[in-house]
Amino acid sequence: MTSAPANPSPPPLLAVKDVSRTFCQGGSLPFGRTRTEVRAVRDVSFELHRGETLALVGESGCGKSTTARMIARLTAPTTGTISLAGASDVPDREYRSRVQMVFQDPFGSLNPAHTVRHHLTRPLLLHRRATRADLPEKVGALMDLVGLGRPLLDRHPHELSGGQRQRVAIARAFAVEPELVVADEPVSMLDVSLRLGVLALMEQLRTERGTAFLYITHDIASARHLGARILVMYAGQVVESGPAGPVVDRPAHPYTDLLIGSVPDPRRAAAPVKRARAGAAATGCPFAARCPLAVDRCRTEEPGATEVADGRWSRCHRAADQYAMSPEVTAV
Numbered sequence: 001m002t003s004a005p006a007n008p009s010p011p012p013l014l015a016v017k018d019v020s021r022t023f024c025q026g027g028s029l030p031f032g033r034t035r036t037e038v039r040a041v042r043d044v045s046f047e048l049h050r051g052e053t054l055a056l057v058g059e060s061g062c063g064k065s066t067t068a069r070m071i072a073r074l075t076a077p078t079t080g081t082i083s084l085a086g087a088s089d090v091p092d093r094e095y096r097s098r099v100q101m102v103f104q105d106p107f108g109s110l111n112p113a114h115t116v117r118h119h120l121t122r123p124l125l126l127h128r129r130a131t132r133a134d135l136p137e138k139v140g141a142l143m144d145l146v147g148l149g150r151p152l153l154d155r156h157p158h159e160l161s162g163g164q165r166q167r168v169a170i171a172r173a174f175a176v177e178p179e180l181v182v183a184d185e186p187v188s189m190l191d192v193s194l195r196l197g198v199l200a201l202m203e204q205l206r207t208e209r210g211t212a213f214l215y216i217t218h219d220i221a222s223a224r225h226l227g228a229r230i231l232v233m234y235a236g237q238v239v240e241s242g243p244a245g246p247v248v249d250r251p252a253h254p255y256t257d258l259l260i261g262s263v264p265d266p267r268r269a270a271a272p273v274k275r276a277r278a279g280a281a282a283t284g285c286p287f288a289a290r291c292p293l294a295v296d297r298c299r300t301e302e303p304g305a306t307e308v309a310d311g312r313w314s315r316c317h318r319a320a321d322q323y324a325m326s327p328e329v330t331a332v
């Protein structure tokens, strides 16, 4: 008889396993007209731990929001499983109180007809986080949490600045004391001067409350600023992953190198700049047409993920070469 391990490590907060999502584009077309299948997300797997920030980085159309929406249960995966603390069958209501989403556009995600107070009251009552008696204090405490004055409670979204609106959206997410917040480009619509403040707020909430964040962005520099770990996505796949500093300082995938774009390099000028095409059923590596390091094999054989260094993965036939030629830059 085998005995159970003494202290089995707890499952990760979030485990995304072989998740794919295909969309049919073209709607219901009459006979003969074809619809296109878009593979927005392909075989994505990763884990996210309690209190961790994981940054998901990539250019427009690479599948970031689709991944976010699947994790928030707003879109169903076509295949694959998403587990929360080891369970893939958490009931929707419970799941939504444990996993919250903050969207890019705080204007779109807040109802213009309702006050800030209404936006914060609803989730508190719906998820039984407050009683009528302690509601005013709980609503006020949420405003304190995100650094907004309580007098703003009676304003409508259009009476707030963009930064204030995004703070209200974050306060609303925190009304249910989530374990994970999926933040889909939470600062990209904000004035540059306000971005750091909102990122600092997320970091403060992570450290003080132990909340995990999946931070989605185009901007690899902000991912480095915030992210303990980075996943780089291209054409629906995770093409590189690893700790933020090492990934940015010494990328192991030519696409990450292109995203960083920090070192002037004539090869980049030669590479045609195109939008990431999610789902194109290409043979070979989806990045090959843009890749300055591509060789024949890249156009015929799709690369698998290889570990180039401890905790560093790259989906590239030339990963070792890219890694070897990336200068190790000392963080400033």
Ligand SMILES: Nc1ncnc2c1ncn2[C@@H]1O[C@H](COP(=O)(O)OP(=O)(O)OP(=O)(O)O)[C@@H](O)[C@H]1O
Pocket (backbone or CB within 6 Å): 023, 024, 025, 038, 039, 040, 058, 059, 060, 061, 062, 063, 064, 065, 066, 067, 218, 277, 278
């Ligand atoms: N509901 C949908 N129906 C059809 N196609 C969709 C749908 N949602 C996303 N797609 C397609 O899936 C691909 C990935 O889209 P997604 O929104 O996930 O990208 P993204 O990385 O978030 O881009 P962005 O940075 O512009 O927000 C795109 O080609 C998009 O057109």
Ligand SMILES: [Mg+2]
Pocket (backbone or CB within 6 Å): 064, 065, 066, 184
């Ligand atoms: Mg998006």
